[in-house]
Amino acid sequence: MTNSTSPLIVEERGAALHVTLNRPERLNAMDPVLVTELRDLFTRLYWRHDLRAVVLTGAGRGFCAGLDIVDADRAAGNDVGEVLIAQRRISEIVIAMRRCPQPIVALVNGPASGGGFALALAADIRVATPALKMNAAFIRLGLSACDIGVSYFLPRMVGSSVAADYMLTGRFFDADAALRHGLVSRIVEQEDLAATGDEILESLLHATPLGLRLTKEALNFAIDAPGLEAAVAMEDRNQALTAQGPDFAEGIAAFREKRKPKFAG
Structure with missing residues (x-):
């Protein structure tokens, strides 16, 4: 487990990794240290097949709250090359989040603005509290609203018209709007958030390790698939792969015997 004074608390609990953004005094805004730790963590997860799911939340x-403007790399200097490198250091976080094989459950316990909005969108499952506020804050700071993957994720989730409405204005999704537009799967009270995350984890870990990884991978590809046949080809390949080995047989046996399966992984 990472030291509790670290800007990123990381705790392995069996096959799940619990990650907490830990700068509560700044609403967990991302300074250069937190940016680096997030990027490195999700990059390393690509090879951690012993870890099957991730829970991501914020302290406090x-x-x-997005990028910490006080410490922002991109605010230092006017050299285009340096700014582009600084920008890529941040945007690589969401690329690594989508590339890592573990489903990511974001427990959005309040404001998620700018880069925080992007982190939430890059997760696979989002659960929020009634205190939720999400927006593409960049456009309100003199930048484009298209940043850190938001212009990719948001239209695919809510449609181009709704995405344009919120991105061009920078206005906030509250909890009701986020649920109505499908940005989150459920709203729960703050005191129930951790238990809801555990419940989702239990359901995720009921799947075989390979089935879980290949489902996330196929969902990623299906979003951009050129058509039904391409998506079905990926599905066929994944079903053929997961049908091999002992886990499929164990799953069938456990279903018939009405017990929890014991997957070998």
């Missing part, structure tokens, strides 16, 4: 009363 917020999820993530």
Whole structure:
């Protein structure tokens, strides 16, 4: 487990990794240290097949207020090359989040603005509290609203018209709007958030390790698939792969015997 004074608390609990953004005094805004730790963590997860799911949340009363303007790399200097490198250091976080094989459950416990909005969108499952506030804050700071993958994720989740409405204005999704537009799968009270995350984890870990990884991978590809046949080809390949080995047989046996399966992985 990472030291509790670290800007990123990381705890392995069996096959699940619990990750907490830990700068509550700044609403977990991302400074250069937190940016680096997040990017490195999700990059390393690509090879951690022993870890099967990730829970991501924020300490204190917020999820993530975005990039910490006080410490922002991109605010230092005017050299285009340096700014582009600094920008890529941040954007690589969401690329690594989508590439890592573990489903990511974001427990959005309050504001998620700018880069925090991007982190939430890059997760696979989002659960929020009634205190949720999400927006593409970049456009309100003199930048484009298209940043850190938001212009990719948001239209695919809510449609181009709704995405344009929120991105061009920078206005906030509250909890009701986020649920109505499908940005989150459920809203729960703050005191129930951790238990809801555990419940989702239990359901995720009921799947075989390979089935879980290949389902996330196929969902990623299906979003951009050129058509039904391409998506079905990926599905066929994944079913053929998961049908091999002992886990499929164990799953069938456990179903018939009405017990929890014991997958070898």
